[in-house]
Each structure stands twice: as structure tokens, then as C-alpha cells.
Amino acid sequence: MVKKHIHIIGGGLAGLSAAVSLSRQADSQVIVYESSPACGGRARSFYDASLDRLIDNGNHLILSGNQAVFEYLRLIDSIDSLTGSGYPLFPFVDLEEKKRWDLLLSMGKFPWWLFFSKHRVPGFRFPELFALWNLLKADASQTVADCLVNGQLARRLLKPFAVSALNTSCEAGSALLLGSVVRQSLMQGGKACIPYFPKEGLSESFVNPALSLITVQGGKVHNKARLSEIHIENGQVDYFVINHEKIEIGPQDRVILALNAHVAEQILLPICPQVKIPNQFESILNLHYAVDPNLRIKGSLEKAKFAGVIGGVSEWIFIKKGVISITVSAANRFMGCNSENLASLIWQEVREVLNPMTEQPLSEEIPVYRLLWEKRASFVATIEQGSRRPSCYTPYHNLFLAGDWVATGLPATIEGAIRSGFSAAKAVTQFK
Ligand SMILES: Cc1cc2nc3c(=O)[nH]c(=O)nc-3n(C[C@H](O)[C@H](O)[C@H](O)COP(=O)(O)OP(=O)(O)OC[C@H]3O[C@@H](n4cnc5c(N)ncnc54)[C@H](O)[C@@H]3O)c2cc1C
Incomplete structure (x- = not known):
């Protein structure tokens, strides 16, 4: 049987998750192209x-x-x-106010931990919990700072949590995006926060086992393989260029672009200028x-x-x-x-x-x-940059997008990157 080729350009976790998911298909061969000497992108060891x-x-x-x-x-x-540790345990040290505590969430959805002073944030007051409500109900115009309630819960937990999850200051960060993280973590109880x-x-956990699986299933991974151009003819990708070499695309073949946002923007600009991508x-x-x-x-x-x-x-x-x-x-x-x-x-x-x-x-x-x-x-997880996140579809039926910057509803995290890879893989199989 002649297999169709699924070309995945970018060997970060978005590209690898798409590759792992698609390499199980008997009628397709997955080929990954990664510009660096090793895969993993922003998550590598x-x-x-x-x-x-x-x-x-x-x-x-x-x-x-x-x-x-x-x-x-x-x-x-x-x-x-x-x-x-196997527990939703987060030791903290406050250097400014010389205090140490262990935040230990209760496993179930009901937040029993809030009632035990030795498990919760010291100095916490119950009215501060309105901040969580505000985040869960936030609309697209609100920042994290708009939702926080002044106090130790914000200072000692919600602000550091927001800055780590969004990699953006609370003053600029999108409350909607943080709200979706809160919904999938804290609101699910401690069992979702271990x-x-x-x-x-990172490579030993996330990258090397994926490369082994892709290879065992008949796929190929090319390192030091840099994409410089995608060429469109008759409304579809007809070839792309890797290290100055043209790779022709057959009628059944598909391409998933799993690059980092700033490279994806350069590649996509000449062929689909209407697709906006985060650029800060x-x-x-x-x-x-x-x-x-x-x-x-x-x-x-x-x-x-x-x-x-x-x-x-x-x-x-x-x-x-x-x-x-x-x-x-x-x-x-x-x-x-x-x-x-x-x-x-x-x-x-x-x-x-x-x-x-x-x-x-x-x-x-x-x-x-x-x-x-x-x-x-x-x-930057701001409201403006959020409005620039595209879906995995492009104007071309044989070209798809993946990456932590694609519209996943999550900030730029491993979860977001892998989700985008799985979504692109699903789109490839559904969009014949
Ligand atoms: C320091 C740091 C800490 C982080 N901490 C966390 C954390 O604690 N928890 C969490 O969930 N997330 C964290 N993240 C985010 C997480 O690492 C990323 O969201 C995720 O790795 C992005 O994967 P990706 O595949 O979308 O992009 P990338 O990993 O950027 O993959 C894109 C790939 O495309 C390749 N490429 C680029 N140009 C070309 C080209 N022209 N041709 C071919 N290939 C090309 C790149 O080399 C790269 O391998 C952190 C990120 C960083 C940098």
C-alpha cells in the first residue's frame, strides 16, 4: 500500500504529540523536520x-x-x-515577611484545606475568595489584576500562580485565560493539582520516548532540517523547502506546521497574511x-x-x-x-x-x-495577543497549525502545546 505522508515541521512538544498520535495510522507515514540538532524545542534537557x-x-x-x-x-x-511528592503540596517561603508554610490542598473538590490554618495561606481571609469567582466569571476585557482582591491570598498564592501560569504580569495578563487554568486545576480539587x-x-520524559515510538511505527525524524518556504499552487501546498531542497506534496499528503510563533509568522505571512499570530x-x-x-x-x-x-x-x-x-x-x-x-x-x-x-x-x-x-x-498572555491566536485550520485544506500559541483556550504551557498537537492530528484525519 502506498502510504500518504504527513509532514510535521517543528519537533517541539506540539509537533511530537501530533506525530505520536498520527504515527499509529496504518495508511500514513509521519515525517518530522526539526531545525535544531535535537527535538524538544522549549522543553528539552x-x-x-x-x-x-x-x-x-x-x-x-x-x-x-x-x-x-x-x-x-x-x-x-x-x-x-x-x-x-504524590500530594497537592506546595512549600512556600516569604522572604520579605519571614514566614514559611506548606500549602496542602485537600484531594476532593470541596476545599476543606481552607478551614485548616496549617494547610492554607497564612493571613488569608475568606472574602478574598471572591477573586476566584471573579476569575471564573471574567470576560475577555478583564485583566488578572481587575479580578484580584487585596490580601495575602493574592500576594502569597494567586499572583505567583498567575505569573507562572501566564508568564505575564497580573496587570497585563488575561483573566479569561487564567480563569480557564483555575477551572481545570484548583476548581477540580487537590487531585488535579499534584x-x-x-x-x-525533560528530553528523557517527553522527547526521547516519543522519538522511539515514532521510529518504531515507521515514521522518520530529521534533525538539522530547517524549513524556509511553503509554496502554494491551485489553493493548496504543492511543495515546501527544507535546507534548500524541495519536498513535493502528493494529493493525499498533509503538512502540520508546529513551529514557534515568531517563525510561523514569517513562514505564513507570504501565503496567508490574513492569519494573525501572537507577536509579543x-x-x-x-x-x-x-x-x-x-x-x-x-x-x-x-x-x-x-x-x-x-x-x-x-x-x-x-x-x-x-x-x-x-x-x-x-x-x-x-x-x-x-x-x-x-x-x-x-x-x-x-x-x-x-x-x-x-x-x-x-x-x-x-x-x-x-x-x-x-x-x-x-x-505575552494579554487580551490583545489572545485575539491573535488562530485555530489549527488554514485557508489551505492540506496545511494545519500546531503550537502553544494556537487557540487552545490555555496559556503557553506543555498542556496547551500537546493539546494543539492532538487537535491538529485530529483535524488531519477528519479533513479528507
Ligand atoms: C524556561 C521555560 C519554562 C517553562 N515552564 C513551563 C512549565 O513549568 N510548565 C508548562 O506547562 N510549560 C512551561 N513552559 C512552556 C512550554 O515549554 C512550551 O509551551 C512548550 O514547550 C511549547 O511547545 P511547542 O511545540 O508549541 O513549541 P516549541 O517547543 O518552540 O517547538 C517549536 C519547534 O520548531 C523548531 N523550529 C523553529 N524554526 C524551525 C524551522 N524553520 N524549521 C524546522 N523547525 C523549526 C524549533 O527548533 C522547535 O523545536 C516553559 C517554557 C520555557 C521556555
Whole structure:
């Protein structure tokens, strides 16, 4: 049987989830083209020689309620590669107000945790819960800041949660988008909010098992394969150009464009200028410090292996074997800061957070570190940028879109990227 070809351009999680989903079809062959030497895009791990450690480009946290993520991990048989405490447990440290607490949600939908002072946000007042109601009922014109109610629930939980989920400040972030995250996480109860992250690295959990599956099922993956042009003839894609080579498209073949937003915009502009794509971006800063692999952390941090930080530059501290990694979202505000000063300031915060929980205090001297600044980590989740998110369909019946910037109803997250990949795959099979 002559198989039809499904060309997937972009080997990030949107492209890989489309590929994994379509490679099961007996009548099709999936071919992935990725411009980098390795797949994974904005969610990848690599060996860093200066640290002599395997690190992720950025710490990624997923929640048990991320349905598409877990469906993808089931398909590639990789659920066991994740780790976490197994509880909806979030240790926090407030550096400004010198306070530590463990947020521990109750598993069911009814929020019993709000009635136990040792499980909830310290200083929380019940009227602040109106903020959640406001977010769930928000319309397309409201920002997150419009919905928040002043108090410790906002300062110690909702603001950090919003900035991490949207990678955008509360003043600019879309309340509608955050509302959909709240609906799929907090409103489902603690069982949907159990945090997970890779035991080893992002590529080991999300990328390598997918590549193996695609290959076993007869698909192909080409690295260092850069798309430069898509050509249209008679209202459909008739060829595209990879590394100066024309790839002809047969009548049954299909193309899924799973690029990052700014590259997709350049490729699509000449062939479908009417398709709008988000074009403003926010960065995420990650700092990885090489530490003693035998470092022992006590208490809830040992269980959770991460902590949220309030009132500092650091927002999340992840503790992995031999590496302490810090994440700062919506980091455009720190552009122009001296990297050494940032690394030094953040290391002092790490010491303040972790020293009460370690057997040996962390050294005053900054360890070897690697600063990774993902300049276009995500589109800015504003109302205006949200209105630029296209569906997976294009004016051409054989060209489809995937990526965390496609209209998924979610911010730019792994869940959004995988959902967009699955939707594009479904569209390919339905749209004959
Ligand atoms: C530092 C950081 C931290 C994050 N933290 C979290 C988190 O905690 N939780 C969470 O859920 N999400 C998080 N995210 C978001 C998540 O990583 C992204 O939403 C997701 O990886 C996007 O996948 P994608 O496939 O849509 O895009 P990408 O990963 O950008 O994939 C696009 C691919 O296309 C390739 N490409 C580009 N141009 C070409 C070309 N011309 N030809 C061929 N290929 C090309 C790129 O190399 C890339 O591999 C984080 C992102 C970053 C950067």
C-alpha cells in the first residue's frame, strides 16, 4: 500500500504529540523536520559541561489535572519517568515577611484545606475568595489584576500562580485565560493539582520516548532540517523547502506546521497574511547552580523537591540531584541587569530559603552556575495577543497549525502545546 505522508515541521512538544498520535495510522507515514540538532524545542534537557550535570533548559512543572500531558505520556509509555511528592503540596517561603508554610490542598473538590490554618495561606481571609469567582466569571476585557482582591491570598498564592501560569504580569495578563487554568486545576480539587516534574530531564520524559515510538511505527525524524518556504499552487501546498531542497506534496499528503510563533509568522505571512499570530513575547530566566549531589534537604522540601518564593527575585526553587535550579517568569523586567549580580543575589535567596532545611549550610560563595534566558519563552498572555491566536485550520485544506500559541483556550504551557498537537492530528484525519 502506498502510504500518504504527513509532514510535521517543528519537533517541539506540539509537533511530537501530533506525530505520536498520527504515527499509529496504518495508511500514513509521519515525517518530522526539526531545525535544531535535537527535538524538544522549549522543553528539552542537555548535558552542560561547565556544570558537569544534565539540566533542563528551564524547570517545568506539570499538574495531575493536565489531561493531554498524561494522555501523551501514556501513549509514549513515559508516565513513570515523572516524580513528585504524590500530594497537592506546595512549600512556600516569604522572604520579605519571614514566614514559611506548606500549602496542602485537600484531594476532593470541596476545599476543606481552607478551614485548616496549617494547610492554607497564612493571613488569608475568606472574602478574598471572591477573586476566584471573579476569575471564573471574567470576560475577555478583564485583566488578572481587575479580578484580584487585596490580601495575602493574592500576594502569597494567586499572583505567583498567575505569573507562572501566564508568564505575564497580573496587570497585563488575561483573566479569561487564567480563569480557564483555575477551572481545570484548583476548581477540580487537590487531585488535579499534584505537581510533577521529570526524574531525570525533560528530553528523557517527553522527547526521547516519543522519538522511539515514532521510529518504531515507521515514521522518520530529521534533525538539522530547517524549513524556509511553503509554496502554494491551485489553493493548496504543492511543495515546501527544507535546507534548500524541495519536498513535493502528493494529493493525499498533509503538512502540520508546529513551529514557534515568531517563525510561523514569517513562514505564513507570504501565503496567508490574513492569519494573525501572537507577536509579543515574554522571557523566563533559569539559573542552575551545581551543588553537592549528596546535599540533604529536610522537611516538606525533601518531599516536594521544590519551593515557591514570595518577596524575592526567585519565584520557584527546584532541588534536583546535584543541581539547584531557580525560575523567574515574566523576566523581561530584568533584561539589562548584570548576570553576575543576578546570580549572586539569587544565590543569597537560595541560601536563606534552604539553609534552615539542610544538614550543612550552603556555601556563601556562589557555586558554578549556568544562567539560561529563554527570550521568547511564551507569547505575552494579554487580551490583545489572545485575539491573535488562530485555530489549527488554514485557508489551505492540506496545511494545519500546531503550537502553544494556537487557540487552545490555555496559556503557553506543555498542556496547551500537546493539546494543539492532538487537535491538529485530529483535524488531519477528519479533513479528507
Ligand atoms: C524556561 C521555560 C519554562 C517553562 N515552564 C513551563 C512549565 O513549568 N510548565 C508548562 O506547562 N510549560 C512551561 N513552559 C512552556 C512550554 O515549554 C512550551 O509551551 C512548550 O514547550 C511549547 O511547545 P511547542 O511545540 O508549541 O513549541 P516549541 O517547543 O518552540 O517547538 C517549536 C519547534 O520548531 C523548531 N523550529 C523553529 N524554526 C524551525 C524551522 N524553520 N524549521 C524546522 N523547525 C523549526 C524549533 O527548533 C522547535 O523545536 C516553559 C517554557 C520555557 C521556555
